[in-house]
Amino acid sequence: MSPIFLMSLLFGLTFGQAMSFCAPTEYIIHVEKRECAYCLAINTTICAGFCMTRDSNGKKLLLKSALSQDVCTYKDLVYRTVVLPGCPRHIVPYYSYPVATNCKCGKCNTDYSDCIHETVRTDYCTKPQKSYNV
Structure with missing residues (x-):
């Protein structure tokens, strides 16, 4: 194994985990109204x-700022609106x-994110499906 390959592998393993x-x-998402x-x-x-x-195992010894529990969350978002087909007047x-x-990567904001481990499933329909492409 060449030294360059070995150093690249070591660098990737060391710093690859540090990157987000x-x-x-x-x-x-599947959306429907009753x-x-x-x-x-x-x-x-x-x-x-x-x-x-x-x-850290020493949570009581460290400041809260030393602990990090970041999640992948929105930095910028826009809202789009669609019309659901087949609705009565x-x-x-x-x-x-x-x-x-x-x-x-940041703290989960409950104003616009679901910050729980198990979310409501949105990958199915109970009615005939139509597609909408953004």
Whole structure:
């Protein structure tokens, strides 16, 4: 094994873990209303990826600022609105959803993110499906 290859491998293993890989990722959400006839499959982007986390067994000895529990979250986002097909006239057919334009590693903000481990599944429809491409 050449010394250059060995150094590259060692460098990658050492510093590769220190880097975060948090970026907008394509995702399909399925949206439906009980009163409407169809489910809408929406192609959007969400923030996903790896963020460095530091935790210590000596939590009581360290300042809170020394501990880091960052998640991949929105830095910039826009909201788009779609019309759900097959809704009766008395039902508001609009649905707004976030589109990630830029992501960051940071604290989870419950104002616009679901910060729990298990989320509600949105990868299925109970009604006939229509696609909506952003």
